[in-house]
Amino acid sequence: MHRGKRMHDHDQDDDSLISKSQLKREAEAQQALGTKLVNLSAGKLEKIPLDDELRAAIALAQRIRNKREGYRRQLQHIGKLMRNRETGPIEQALHELEHAHLEQNALFHQLEKTRDAILSQGDSAIQQFIDAYPHADRQKLRQLYRQAQKQQQQSKPPAAARELFKYLREVASA
Structure with missing residues (x-):
């Protein structure tokens, strides 16, 4: 009972x-x-x-x-x-760390696409990048584009294409 x-x-x-x-x-x-x-x-x-x-x-x-x-x-x-x-602040900080990593990956992929566009389209793609990042050096972009084209024609390793990507990342991170 x-x-x-x-x-x-x-x-x-x-x-x-x-x-x-x-x-x-x-x-x-x-x-x-x-x-x-x-x-x-x-x-x-x-x-x-x-x-x-x-x-x-x-x-x-x-x-x-x-x-x-x-x-x-x-x-x-x-x-x-x-x-x-209280785990809310801990979870929020973890989420921000993970989100920052995802943003870095997205930027990396976007810069790869921009590099490929510059290598295939030349000045028009360079202009699009300059429009997005006005502080970029047009002359340096064109120089790296010409070097990459020359290396590709001579079947050399794509050192200029890698240099172009590094420059794009540097400009986008600034």
Whole structure:
């Protein structure tokens, strides 16, 4: 009879209770976030807002990565530490790091397309690049274009094409 009363109390508070499964999913998500942090390089980890205790736990996990059982327990410990903290700023910083990487890749691919366009179209593609980046040196672009054409005709390695790409990246990054 007493047991039935407890069940009835749970039914009333059902909306405010979190299931064990939900708690486990949240714990696994926190541990996964901790694993992402452990896999970051030191330079990227510095950009993440972490307290000293969490930073030390991550550093220890990075040092004992080769110790299978110890590493697993340390990841669990990091997950436990993460559950007691507000992870919003950490997740935001991680997202920004990942997004910056995607932006770099997109710029890289765009510059490859621009280089190929310059090599195939010449002055019209150079003008399009100058329109997008007015501080670019038209004379240098034309010179690299002519050198690349000459190297291609002579079946030489595309050193000027690589130099052109480096210059485009330099201009676009400035």
